[in-house]
Amino acid sequence: MPTIWNxxxxxxxxxxxxxxxxxALIVLNLPITKPEIFYRVWRSCQIRYCADGGANRLYDFxxxxxxxxxxxxxxxxxxxxSLRSDVRSWYEQAGVRVVEDPDQYSTDLMKCISSIQAHEKAISANxxxxLFGGLTGRLDQTIHTLHYLHKLRTERDKVWVVSDDEVAWCLDAGEHEIPIDxxxxxxxxxxxxxGVTDAVISxxxxxxxxxxxxxxFSTQISTSNQLVSTEPVVKITTNRPVWWNVAIQDLAVSK
Known part of the structure:
Protein backbone atom coordinates (compact mmCIF):
# COMPACT_ATOMS: atom_id res chain seq x y z
CA MET A 1 0.00 0.00 0.00
CA PRO A 2 1.35 3.44 -0.87
CA THR A 3 1.87 6.11 1.79
CA ILE A 4 -0.58 8.99 1.30
CA TRP A 5 0.72 12.54 1.89
CA ASN A 6 -2.18 14.99 2.06
CA ALA A 24 2.04 19.40 16.32
CA LEU A 25 3.64 22.63 15.11
CA ILE A 26 7.20 23.78 15.81
CA VAL A 27 7.93 27.41 14.90
CA LEU A 28 11.62 27.78 14.05
CA ASN A 29 13.78 30.89 14.25
CA LEU A 30 13.07 32.33 10.82
CA PRO A 31 10.91 35.29 9.73
CA ILE A 32 7.20 34.67 9.10
CA THR A 33 6.42 36.60 5.93
CA LYS A 34 3.44 34.81 4.34
CA PRO A 35 0.52 35.32 6.75
CA GLU A 36 -2.02 33.01 5.13
CA ILE A 37 0.32 30.01 5.08
CA PHE A 38 1.10 30.59 8.74
CA TYR A 39 -2.57 30.98 9.74
CA ARG A 40 -3.60 27.80 7.95
CA VAL A 41 -0.81 25.72 9.45
CA TRP A 42 -1.43 27.13 12.94
CA ARG A 43 -5.17 26.35 12.78
CA SER A 44 -4.53 22.78 11.70
CA CYS A 45 -2.41 21.87 14.76
CA GLN A 46 -3.45 20.70 18.21
CA ILE A 47 -0.27 21.82 19.96
CA ARG A 48 2.17 24.57 19.01
CA TYR A 49 5.75 24.95 20.23
CA CYS A 50 8.38 27.60 19.56
CA ALA A 51 12.00 26.52 19.28
CA ASP A 52 13.93 29.21 21.19
CA GLY A 53 14.15 32.25 18.88
CA GLY A 54 11.08 31.04 17.03
CA ALA A 55 9.18 32.82 19.81
CA ASN A 56 10.76 36.12 18.70
CA ARG A 57 9.47 35.48 15.18
CA LEU A 58 5.98 34.69 16.43
CA TYR A 59 5.92 37.77 18.65
CA ASP A 60 7.22 40.10 15.93
CA PHE A 61 4.75 38.76 13.38
CA SER A 82 18.24 33.51 20.99
CA LEU A 83 15.07 34.30 22.95
CA ARG A 84 14.85 38.03 23.66
CA SER A 85 14.22 39.00 27.28
CA ASP A 86 11.21 41.17 26.40
CA VAL A 87 9.63 38.34 24.43
CA ARG A 88 10.26 35.82 27.20
CA SER A 89 8.75 38.16 29.79
CA TRP A 90 5.65 38.83 27.68
CA TYR A 91 4.91 35.18 27.00
CA GLU A 92 5.55 34.14 30.59
CA GLN A 93 3.12 36.80 31.79
CA ALA A 94 0.62 35.44 29.25
CA GLY A 95 0.93 32.01 30.89
CA VAL A 96 3.14 30.31 28.29
CA ARG A 97 5.54 27.70 29.67
CA VAL A 98 9.19 28.51 28.92
CA VAL A 99 11.72 25.69 29.36
CA GLU A 100 15.47 26.21 29.24
CA ASP A 101 17.40 23.10 28.18
CA PRO A 102 21.18 23.74 28.21
CA ASP A 103 22.11 20.42 26.56
CA GLN A 104 24.69 21.30 23.90
CA TYR A 105 24.39 17.92 22.17
CA SER A 106 20.89 18.61 20.93
CA THR A 107 19.54 21.52 18.91
CA ASP A 108 16.45 23.54 19.77
CA LEU A 109 14.53 21.56 17.15
CA MET A 110 15.56 18.27 18.73
CA LYS A 111 14.56 19.55 22.17
CA CYS A 112 11.09 20.45 20.92
CA ILE A 113 10.71 17.05 19.26
CA SER A 114 11.59 15.47 22.60
CA SER A 115 8.79 17.43 24.28
CA ILE A 116 6.34 16.34 21.59
CA GLN A 117 7.31 12.73 22.23
CA ALA A 118 6.65 13.22 25.95
CA HIS A 119 3.26 14.76 25.13
CA GLU A 120 2.42 11.83 22.86
CA LYS A 121 3.23 9.39 25.64
CA ALA A 122 0.98 11.31 28.03
CA ILE A 123 -2.00 11.26 25.64
CA SER A 124 -1.29 7.79 24.18
CA ALA A 125 -1.42 9.12 20.63
CA ASN A 126 0.97 9.92 17.81
CA LEU A 131 8.07 22.56 11.12
CA PHE A 132 7.43 26.18 10.16
CA GLY A 133 10.66 27.50 8.69
CA GLY A 134 13.79 25.41 8.26
CA LEU A 135 14.22 25.66 4.48
CA THR A 136 15.59 29.20 4.36
CA GLY A 137 18.27 31.14 6.22
CA ARG A 138 21.67 29.69 7.05
CA LEU A 139 22.71 26.73 4.93
CA ASP A 140 24.07 24.72 7.87
CA GLN A 141 20.79 25.06 9.76
CA THR A 142 18.81 24.07 6.68
CA ILE A 143 21.00 20.99 6.24
CA HIS A 144 20.50 20.14 9.92
CA THR A 145 16.74 20.24 9.43
CA LEU A 146 16.98 17.92 6.43
CA HIS A 147 19.45 15.65 8.23
CA TYR A 148 17.35 15.32 11.36
CA LEU A 149 14.13 14.67 9.46
CA HIS A 150 15.93 12.09 7.35
CA LYS A 151 16.73 10.26 10.58
CA LEU A 152 13.20 10.72 11.95
CA ARG A 153 11.61 9.01 8.95
CA THR A 154 12.15 5.61 10.59
CA GLU A 155 10.58 6.74 13.88
CA ARG A 156 7.61 8.86 12.83
CA ASP A 157 4.82 8.55 10.28
CA LYS A 158 4.92 12.08 8.91
CA VAL A 159 7.09 15.16 9.43
CA TRP A 160 6.64 18.13 7.11
CA VAL A 161 8.69 21.31 6.62
CA VAL A 162 6.80 24.42 5.52
CA SER A 163 8.47 27.64 4.42
CA ASP A 164 7.16 30.84 2.86
CA ASP A 165 7.09 29.36 -0.61
CA GLU A 166 7.24 25.56 -0.43
CA VAL A 167 6.55 22.42 1.55
CA ALA A 168 8.94 19.47 1.69
CA TRP A 169 9.27 16.10 3.35
CA CYS A 170 11.30 12.91 3.22
CA LEU A 171 9.88 9.99 1.24
CA ASP A 172 11.19 6.68 2.58
CA ALA A 173 11.85 3.76 0.27
CA GLY A 174 8.56 2.50 -1.17
CA GLU A 175 5.46 3.82 -2.92
CA HIS A 176 3.94 7.24 -2.25
CA GLU A 177 0.86 9.13 -3.41
CA ILE A 178 0.54 12.91 -3.05
CA PRO A 179 -2.96 14.36 -3.65
CA ILE A 180 -2.58 17.74 -5.35
CA ASP A 181 -4.79 20.77 -4.78
CA GLY A 195 21.31 11.53 2.68
CA VAL A 196 21.89 8.62 0.28
CA THR A 197 24.56 7.85 -2.29
CA ASP A 198 21.97 7.32 -5.01
CA ALA A 199 18.37 6.32 -5.63
CA VAL A 200 16.21 4.89 -8.41
CA ILE A 201 12.86 6.64 -8.80
CA SER A 202 9.73 6.40 -10.93
CA PHE A 217 24.51 14.22 -6.48
CA SER A 218 27.39 12.96 -8.62
CA THR A 219 25.19 12.25 -11.66
CA GLN A 220 21.74 13.80 -12.13
CA ILE A 221 18.98 15.21 -9.91
CA SER A 222 15.37 16.18 -10.55
CA THR A 223 14.86 19.92 -10.01
CA SER A 224 12.41 22.42 -11.52
CA ASN A 225 9.96 19.73 -12.55
CA GLN A 226 6.30 20.74 -12.74
CA LEU A 227 2.90 19.49 -11.68
CA VAL A 228 0.35 18.74 -14.41
CA SER A 229 -2.91 20.65 -13.95
CA THR A 230 -5.04 17.70 -15.07
CA GLU A 231 -3.41 15.23 -12.68
CA PRO A 232 -4.99 15.08 -9.18
CA VAL A 233 -2.28 12.84 -7.70
CA VAL A 234 1.48 12.54 -8.01
CA LYS A 235 2.83 9.02 -7.57
CA ILE A 236 6.45 8.39 -6.64
CA THR A 237 8.26 5.09 -6.16
CA THR A 238 11.80 5.06 -4.80
CA ASN A 239 14.21 2.39 -3.65
CA ARG A 240 15.88 4.75 -1.15
CA PRO A 241 14.86 7.81 0.87
CA VAL A 242 14.53 11.00 -1.17
CA TRP A 243 13.29 14.52 -0.49
CA TRP A 244 10.21 15.83 -2.26
CA ASN A 245 9.55 19.56 -2.39
CA VAL A 246 6.70 21.43 -4.05
CA ALA A 247 5.96 25.15 -4.32
CA ILE A 248 3.12 26.81 -2.40
CA GLN A 249 1.22 29.44 -4.35
CA ASP A 250 0.47 32.94 -3.05
CA LEU A 251 -2.64 32.53 -0.89
CA ALA A 252 -5.17 35.26 -0.14
CA VAL A 253 -5.26 36.18 3.55
CA SER A 254 -8.44 35.08 5.31
CA LYS A 255 -7.34 34.54 8.95
Whole structure:
Protein backbone atom coordinates (compact mmCIF):
# COMPACT_ATOMS: atom_id res chain seq x y z
CA MET A 1 0.00 0.00 0.00
CA PRO A 2 1.35 3.44 -0.87
CA THR A 3 1.87 6.11 1.79
CA ILE A 4 -0.58 8.99 1.30
CA TRP A 5 0.72 12.54 1.89
CA ASN A 6 -2.18 14.99 2.06
CA UNK A 7 -0.97 18.58 2.41
CA UNK A 8 -4.55 19.89 2.27
CA UNK A 9 -4.94 18.76 5.88
CA UNK A 10 -2.88 21.80 6.88
CA UNK A 11 -2.71 24.06 3.81
CA UNK A 12 -6.39 24.16 2.84
CA UNK A 13 -8.42 27.21 3.87
CA UNK A 14 -10.78 24.77 5.59
CA UNK A 15 -8.05 23.05 7.61
CA UNK A 16 -8.40 23.09 11.38
CA UNK A 17 -7.26 21.10 14.40
CA UNK A 18 -9.97 18.47 13.83
CA UNK A 19 -8.92 17.81 10.23
CA UNK A 20 -7.70 14.24 9.69
CA UNK A 21 -4.70 13.27 11.83
CA UNK A 22 -3.58 15.24 14.89
CA UNK A 23 -0.63 17.54 14.36
CA ALA A 24 2.04 19.40 16.32
CA LEU A 25 3.64 22.63 15.11
CA ILE A 26 7.20 23.78 15.81
CA VAL A 27 7.93 27.41 14.90
CA LEU A 28 11.62 27.78 14.05
CA ASN A 29 13.78 30.89 14.25
CA LEU A 30 13.07 32.33 10.82
CA PRO A 31 10.91 35.29 9.73
CA ILE A 32 7.20 34.67 9.10
CA THR A 33 6.42 36.60 5.93
CA LYS A 34 3.44 34.81 4.34
CA PRO A 35 0.52 35.32 6.75
CA GLU A 36 -2.02 33.01 5.13
CA ILE A 37 0.32 30.01 5.08
CA PHE A 38 1.10 30.59 8.74
CA TYR A 39 -2.57 30.98 9.74
CA ARG A 40 -3.60 27.80 7.95
CA VAL A 41 -0.81 25.72 9.45
CA TRP A 42 -1.43 27.13 12.94
CA ARG A 43 -5.17 26.35 12.78
CA SER A 44 -4.53 22.78 11.70
CA CYS A 45 -2.41 21.87 14.76
CA GLN A 46 -3.45 20.70 18.21
CA ILE A 47 -0.27 21.82 19.96
CA ARG A 48 2.17 24.57 19.01
CA TYR A 49 5.75 24.95 20.23
CA CYS A 50 8.38 27.60 19.56
CA ALA A 51 12.00 26.52 19.28
CA ASP A 52 13.93 29.21 21.19
CA GLY A 53 14.15 32.25 18.88
CA GLY A 54 11.08 31.04 17.03
CA ALA A 55 9.18 32.82 19.81
CA ASN A 56 10.76 36.12 18.70
CA ARG A 57 9.47 35.48 15.18
CA LEU A 58 5.98 34.69 16.43
CA TYR A 59 5.92 37.77 18.65
CA ASP A 60 7.22 40.10 15.93
CA PHE A 61 4.75 38.76 13.38
CA UNK A 62 1.86 40.52 15.12
CA UNK A 63 1.31 44.26 15.52
CA UNK A 64 -0.67 44.17 18.77
CA UNK A 65 -0.85 42.27 22.04
CA UNK A 66 -4.50 41.51 21.27
CA UNK A 67 -3.42 39.54 18.20
CA UNK A 68 -0.56 37.87 20.07
CA UNK A 69 -2.95 36.56 22.72
CA UNK A 70 -4.92 34.80 20.00
CA UNK A 71 -1.81 32.90 18.94
CA UNK A 72 -0.14 31.76 22.16
CA UNK A 73 2.20 28.78 21.86
CA UNK A 74 1.89 25.92 24.32
CA UNK A 75 5.64 25.84 24.95
CA UNK A 76 8.85 27.75 24.25
CA UNK A 77 11.90 25.51 24.57
CA UNK A 78 15.61 25.55 23.76
CA UNK A 79 18.89 26.69 25.24
CA UNK A 80 17.29 30.16 25.03
CA UNK A 81 20.39 31.87 23.69
CA SER A 82 18.24 33.51 20.99
CA LEU A 83 15.07 34.30 22.95
CA ARG A 84 14.85 38.03 23.66
CA SER A 85 14.22 39.00 27.28
CA ASP A 86 11.21 41.17 26.40
CA VAL A 87 9.63 38.34 24.43
CA ARG A 88 10.26 35.82 27.20
CA SER A 89 8.75 38.16 29.79
CA TRP A 90 5.65 38.83 27.68
CA TYR A 91 4.91 35.18 27.00
CA GLU A 92 5.55 34.14 30.59
CA GLN A 93 3.12 36.80 31.79
CA ALA A 94 0.62 35.44 29.25
CA GLY A 95 0.93 32.01 30.89
CA VAL A 96 3.14 30.31 28.29
CA ARG A 97 5.54 27.70 29.67
CA VAL A 98 9.19 28.51 28.92
CA VAL A 99 11.72 25.69 29.36
CA GLU A 100 15.47 26.21 29.24
CA ASP A 101 17.40 23.10 28.18
CA PRO A 102 21.18 23.74 28.21
CA ASP A 103 22.11 20.42 26.56
CA GLN A 104 24.69 21.30 23.90
CA TYR A 105 24.39 17.92 22.17
CA SER A 106 20.89 18.61 20.93
CA THR A 107 19.54 21.52 18.91
CA ASP A 108 16.45 23.54 19.77
CA LEU A 109 14.53 21.56 17.15
CA MET A 110 15.56 18.27 18.73
CA LYS A 111 14.56 19.55 22.17
CA CYS A 112 11.09 20.45 20.92
CA ILE A 113 10.71 17.05 19.26
CA SER A 114 11.59 15.47 22.60
CA SER A 115 8.79 17.43 24.28
CA ILE A 116 6.34 16.34 21.59
CA GLN A 117 7.31 12.73 22.23
CA ALA A 118 6.65 13.22 25.95
CA HIS A 119 3.26 14.76 25.13
CA GLU A 120 2.42 11.83 22.86
CA LYS A 121 3.23 9.39 25.64
CA ALA A 122 0.98 11.31 28.03
CA ILE A 123 -2.00 11.26 25.64
CA SER A 124 -1.29 7.79 24.18
CA ALA A 125 -1.42 9.12 20.63
CA ASN A 126 0.97 9.92 17.81
CA UNK A 127 1.08 13.31 16.13
CA UNK A 128 2.22 14.38 12.70
CA UNK A 129 4.77 17.20 13.00
CA UNK A 130 4.96 20.39 10.96
CA LEU A 131 8.07 22.56 11.12
CA PHE A 132 7.43 26.18 10.16
CA GLY A 133 10.66 27.50 8.69
CA GLY A 134 13.79 25.41 8.26
CA LEU A 135 14.22 25.66 4.48
CA THR A 136 15.59 29.20 4.36
CA GLY A 137 18.27 31.14 6.22
CA ARG A 138 21.67 29.69 7.05
CA LEU A 139 22.71 26.73 4.93
CA ASP A 140 24.07 24.72 7.87
CA GLN A 141 20.79 25.06 9.76
CA THR A 142 18.81 24.07 6.68
CA ILE A 143 21.00 20.99 6.24
CA HIS A 144 20.50 20.14 9.92
CA THR A 145 16.74 20.24 9.43
CA LEU A 146 16.98 17.92 6.43
CA HIS A 147 19.45 15.65 8.23
CA TYR A 148 17.35 15.32 11.36
CA LEU A 149 14.13 14.67 9.46
CA HIS A 150 15.93 12.09 7.35
CA LYS A 151 16.73 10.26 10.58
CA LEU A 152 13.20 10.72 11.95
CA ARG A 153 11.61 9.01 8.95
CA THR A 154 12.15 5.61 10.59
CA GLU A 155 10.58 6.74 13.88
CA ARG A 156 7.61 8.86 12.83
CA ASP A 157 4.82 8.55 10.28
CA LYS A 158 4.92 12.08 8.91
CA VAL A 159 7.09 15.16 9.43
CA TRP A 160 6.64 18.13 7.11
CA VAL A 161 8.69 21.31 6.62
CA VAL A 162 6.80 24.42 5.52
CA SER A 163 8.47 27.64 4.42
CA ASP A 164 7.16 30.84 2.86
CA ASP A 165 7.09 29.36 -0.61
CA GLU A 166 7.24 25.56 -0.43
CA VAL A 167 6.55 22.42 1.55
CA ALA A 168 8.94 19.47 1.69
CA TRP A 169 9.27 16.10 3.35
CA CYS A 170 11.30 12.91 3.22
CA LEU A 171 9.88 9.99 1.24
CA ASP A 172 11.19 6.68 2.58
CA ALA A 173 11.85 3.76 0.27
CA GLY A 174 8.56 2.50 -1.17
CA GLU A 175 5.46 3.82 -2.92
CA HIS A 176 3.94 7.24 -2.25
CA GLU A 177 0.86 9.13 -3.41
CA ILE A 178 0.54 12.91 -3.05
CA PRO A 179 -2.96 14.36 -3.65
CA ILE A 180 -2.58 17.74 -5.35
CA ASP A 181 -4.79 20.77 -4.78
CA UNK A 182 -3.76 22.88 -7.76
CA UNK A 183 -5.19 25.96 -6.09
CA UNK A 184 -2.55 25.62 -3.37
CA UNK A 185 0.47 23.73 -4.71
CA UNK A 186 2.72 24.16 -7.70
CA UNK A 187 3.66 24.47 -10.31
CA UNK A 188 7.32 23.64 -9.55
CA UNK A 189 8.60 20.63 -7.62
CA UNK A 190 11.69 18.50 -7.18
CA UNK A 191 12.97 15.14 -5.93
CA UNK A 192 16.40 15.16 -4.29
CA UNK A 193 18.52 12.18 -3.14
CA UNK A 194 19.75 13.80 0.07
CA GLY A 195 21.31 11.53 2.68
CA VAL A 196 21.89 8.62 0.28
CA THR A 197 24.56 7.85 -2.29
CA ASP A 198 21.97 7.32 -5.01
CA ALA A 199 18.37 6.32 -5.63
CA VAL A 200 16.21 4.89 -8.41
CA ILE A 201 12.86 6.64 -8.80
CA SER A 202 9.73 6.40 -10.93
CA UNK A 203 7.05 9.10 -11.11
CA UNK A 204 3.57 9.59 -12.52
CA UNK A 205 1.70 12.90 -12.68
CA UNK A 206 4.61 15.25 -13.41
CA UNK A 207 5.38 17.16 -16.58
CA UNK A 208 8.62 15.23 -16.94
CA UNK A 209 7.91 11.77 -15.55
CA UNK A 210 10.70 9.23 -15.15
CA UNK A 211 10.81 5.44 -15.01
CA UNK A 212 13.51 3.60 -13.04
CA UNK A 213 15.60 6.77 -13.18
CA UNK A 214 18.92 6.78 -11.34
CA UNK A 215 19.59 9.96 -9.40
CA UNK A 216 22.54 11.08 -7.25
CA PHE A 217 24.51 14.22 -6.48
CA SER A 218 27.39 12.96 -8.62
CA THR A 219 25.19 12.25 -11.66
CA GLN A 220 21.74 13.80 -12.13
CA ILE A 221 18.98 15.21 -9.91
CA SER A 222 15.37 16.18 -10.55
CA THR A 223 14.86 19.92 -10.01
CA SER A 224 12.41 22.42 -11.52
CA ASN A 225 9.96 19.73 -12.55
CA GLN A 226 6.30 20.74 -12.74
CA LEU A 227 2.90 19.49 -11.68
CA VAL A 228 0.35 18.74 -14.41
CA SER A 229 -2.91 20.65 -13.95
CA THR A 230 -5.04 17.70 -15.07
CA GLU A 231 -3.41 15.23 -12.68
CA PRO A 232 -4.99 15.08 -9.18
CA VAL A 233 -2.28 12.84 -7.70
CA VAL A 234 1.48 12.54 -8.01
CA LYS A 235 2.83 9.02 -7.57
CA ILE A 236 6.45 8.39 -6.64
CA THR A 237 8.26 5.09 -6.16
CA THR A 238 11.80 5.06 -4.80
CA ASN A 239 14.21 2.39 -3.65
CA ARG A 240 15.88 4.75 -1.15
CA PRO A 241 14.86 7.81 0.87
CA VAL A 242 14.53 11.00 -1.17
CA TRP A 243 13.29 14.52 -0.49
CA TRP A 244 10.21 15.83 -2.26
CA ASN A 245 9.55 19.56 -2.39
CA VAL A 246 6.70 21.43 -4.05
CA ALA A 247 5.96 25.15 -4.32
CA ILE A 248 3.12 26.81 -2.40
CA GLN A 249 1.22 29.44 -4.35
CA ASP A 250 0.47 32.94 -3.05
CA LEU A 251 -2.64 32.53 -0.89
CA ALA A 252 -5.17 35.26 -0.14
CA VAL A 253 -5.26 36.18 3.55
CA SER A 254 -8.44 35.08 5.31
CA LYS A 255 -7.34 34.54 8.95
Missing amino acids: TSSFLSAASNSSTESSK FDSDKERRQFLPDLIKGDLD LDII HGILGPTCGILPL TKGLRWDVENWETS
